[in-house]
Amino acid sequence: MKRFILLATVLAMSAVLLIACGGGAAEEVAETITETFTVTGYDEFRFDPETLTVQNGSEVTINFVNAGVLEHNWILVSDTADVSSVTDVDALSGANVGFVQAGEEGSITFFAPGPGTYKMVCTVAGHADGGMVGDFIVE
Ligand SMILES: [Cu+2]
16 A cells, blocks of 8 residues: 555656746747857958757857957858858858957847858958868758
8 A cells, every 4th residue: 555655646746847847848839049159260261160960940150259460250051162262152041240459359149040051251362272161050
């Protein structure tokens, strides 16, 4: 009999937990995921970090810091884009920080495109060819 009471208690508690967790999950679905990153651009033609990973549907903010003495920028393009020739108009989802002068900062907020791998590129002439590209992964 003691065992039965224990079992019944455990079952009842599990049911309460399931109901409580179900409510929590419903709230999360309605909430927009926001992700904020600081990306630094260097004159050695690189971004730090070189890879960003976000969740599908996220609202992403990129705070871009130009740590060099050259002009740099940050845009998001398709993985199949030719990084040597992309320009600002190729930016996906409005993800274009704009040109940022030496020592200054720029910021952009956009909704991540669908799941896949994209490229982040500096479109100042010669910079992408020099290696100023990175991966932007939407899971
Ligand atoms: Cu650059």
